[in-house]
Amino acid sequence: MVWSREFLAALVVGSLCASSVAQTTIYQAEGAALTGVTVETSTAGYTGSGYVDGFDADGDKITFTVNSDTSQLYDLSIIYAGIYGEKYTTVVLNGGAGSQIQLPETSSFTTLSGGQLLLNAGQNTIEIQSNWGWYLIDAISLAPSGERGSHDITTTPVNPNANSDARALLNYLGSIYGSKILSGQQDQESLDWVTNNVGKTPAILGVDLMDYTESRTSRGASSTDVDKAIAFANRGGITTFCWHWGAPSGLYDSSDQPWWSGFYTEASSFNIATALADTSGTNYNLLINDIDTIAVELKRLQSAGVPVLWRPLHEAEGGWFWWGAQGPEPAKQLYRIVYDRLTNYHGLNNLIWIWNSVDAAWYPGDDVVDIVSADDYTEGNGPISATYNRLVDLVNDKKIVAATEVGAIPDPAQLQAYGADWVYFCVWAGDYISGGQWNSLSFITSVYNDPYVLTLDEIQGWKSTN
Structure with missing residues (x-):
C-alpha cells in the first residue's frame, strides 16, 4: 500500500511522542528519540519536518513512545524510502522480542506493513533498529487491528496423485x-x-x-x-x-x-x-x-x-x-x-x-x-x-x-x-x-x-x- 503525501499529512498530529492511540495515527521519526541517526531533509517526499537517515551501525535506532488506553493489538505501518536497495529493519516493542521487516527497494517514500504490535495499557516504546542498514525512516503509523476471519485454506494436495x-x-x-x-x-x-x-x-x-x-x-x-x-x-x-x-x-x-x-x-x-x-x-x-x-x-x-x-x-x-x-x-x-x-x-x-x-x-x-x-x-x-x-x-x-x-x-x-x-x-x-x-x-x-x-x-x- 502506498499513501499519498496529502493523505499522510491529513493524519499527522505533530511529532506525537506520547499520544493516546484511538485510530490511525502517524508518529514522525524526527520527533522520536534518536540513537546514532540524524534528521535529514534532502530527499523529497517526506511528511512532517524531515526524516531519519543513518542506520549504518549496530545500535542505531529510533524510539517512539506511545500511550494506549487499553491493552490492544495494533497494525503497524512504516513510512520509509529504500533508496539504497532492498534492506531489513528490526522492530522491537517494549524492549522485548524483535520482528524483522523487509524493506524493498524504492525510489521514493512508501508505506508498507510492519505487522502487528500488542500494546500494553499505558506507555509503550517502539524501536526501529538498524538491521541490514541504510534506509530512510519518515514515520510510523498505528491503527487498531480488526478481527481476523476464519482461515480458508485448502488441504487438497497440488499433486492429484498424492497417496x-x-x-x-x-x-x-x-x-x-x-x-x-x-x-x-x-x-x-x-x-x-x-x-x-x-x-x-x-x-x-x-x-x-x-x-x-x-x-x-x-x-x-x-x-x-x-x-x-x-x-x-x-x-x-x-x-x-x-x-x-x-x-x-x-x-x-x-x-x-x-x-x-x-x-x-x-x-x-x-x-x-x-x-x-x-x-x-x-x-x-x-x-x-x-x-x-x-x-x-x-x-x-x-x-x-x-x-x-x-x-x-x-x-x-x-x-x-x-x-x-x-x-x-x-x-x-x-x-x-x-x-x-x-x-x-x-x-x-x-x-x-x-x-x-x-x-x-x-x-x-x-x-x-x-x-x-x-x-x-x-x-x-x-x-x-x-x-x-x-x-x-x-x-x-x-x-x-x-x-x-x-x-x-x-x-x-x-x-x-x-x-x-x-x-x-x-x-x-x-x-x-x-x-x-x-x-x-x-x-x-x-x-x-x-x-x-x-x-x-x-x-x-x-x-x-x-
Missing part, C-alpha cells in the same frame, strides 16, 4: 491449523537433546538431503538422514526434509570456500540461469542427475510409508544460495523442474510441497505449492507476526503457513495473542536449541509443556485418523 499418506498429513495439518502448533527440531542429535533435557520429544524431525548427491559424495560425504526419518516416522512422528544442494559443478574447493560449502553462491561459479538456458548442456544434465539421485532416497521413504514435508530451494530470495543468485525467474523455473521431475517422471506421491520465500515476485504458483513458509532468525521468542501476515496475504489465506526454520522458538502466548497461526516451528540445530542464548532451557521446557504446543506423544495416530 493416502500425503493426504493424511496435509489433512492433519489443516485440522490443527489455527488452534495448535506442532513442535519441530532440526537434526536427530538436537532432537535427542530436547528429549533428554526437557522430557518431551518434538513432533517433527527436520533432516537434510545434502549429502546424497554427486558433488558431495564424490568428496567423501555420506548421510543416514533418510534412515533417521524412517525410524522417527515409525515412532509416530512427522518428518521434514530440506536440501542444501551442493552446486553440481564449479566448486572452488579452496581454503576460503571449501567444497562442503558448495550450496552457497560464493562457493562456486555455477550459474543457474545459464544452466537452465541450455537444456542439452552439461550443467543442465547435472541438475537433472542430482534430482534423479534425490528421487532414489525419496522413493525409499515412499516405500516405507513416510510422507515428507518437502522444502526444496529454501531461502531462494536471499540470494546466498546458488539457486537464488540469479533472481526469481531461474529459481521458480528450477522449482517447477524439480516438481515435474519428482512428481511426473519419478511418480513420487508422498511429498507435501513447501515453498520457502515471502516475496510475491519469487512465488512459483499455487499449482505447485501446498504450504508456504519462511525461515526467521530474529532473537527474542516473538511471534514473527509480520512475516506470517505477509505469507497469508501472499496466498490469499488459501494455504497453510509454516515457520520452517527458527533460531528463537516463538512464545505460544504471543502466537495466540497476535493470531500468528504457524502450523509448526522447526528450531535449527546445535547452539540454537542447546546453547542457551537463543532459547533458555526454562523457556524451552515451558514451551514443550504448553497446551498450545503439540509434541510427539500428543500426535500419535495422526495418520490413521486423517
